[in-house]
Amino acid sequence: MTLCRxxxxLRLSFMANTDRxxxxxxxxxxxxxRVRKGDRLVFIMGAPPSRRGTTNLLKLHEA
Incomplete structure (x- = not known):
């Protein structure tokens, strides 16, 4: 990912609810x-967050 401009x-603290x-x-x-209203964001994470070693959730979001 660091090759893309x-x-x-970012690594975030644990929360059981992905929307929160x-x-x-x-x-x-x-x-x-770092972001303004209207910026497009991509979240890549494992769900449920408590399960290690999984990356199974991709969410596109507008700030």
């Missing part, structure tokens, strides 16, 4: 000045 991988995790990430990114 504009891709910044994404909302929390967007709030943090906005607060840090």
């Amino acid at each position: 504009g891709v910044v991988p 995790l994404i909302d929390s990430a967007i709030r943090g990114l906005r607060k840090a000045g």
Whole structure:
């Protein structure tokens, strides 16, 4: 992913609910000045979050 311009991988704290995790990430990114309203984001994660070694969720989201 680091070969693509504009891709910044982030590791987030555990949350059992993926929608809340994404909302929390967007709030943090906005607060840090990394994204603005209307920016397109891609979230790649494993679901359920408690299961290690799985990457089975891709979500496209608009900030």
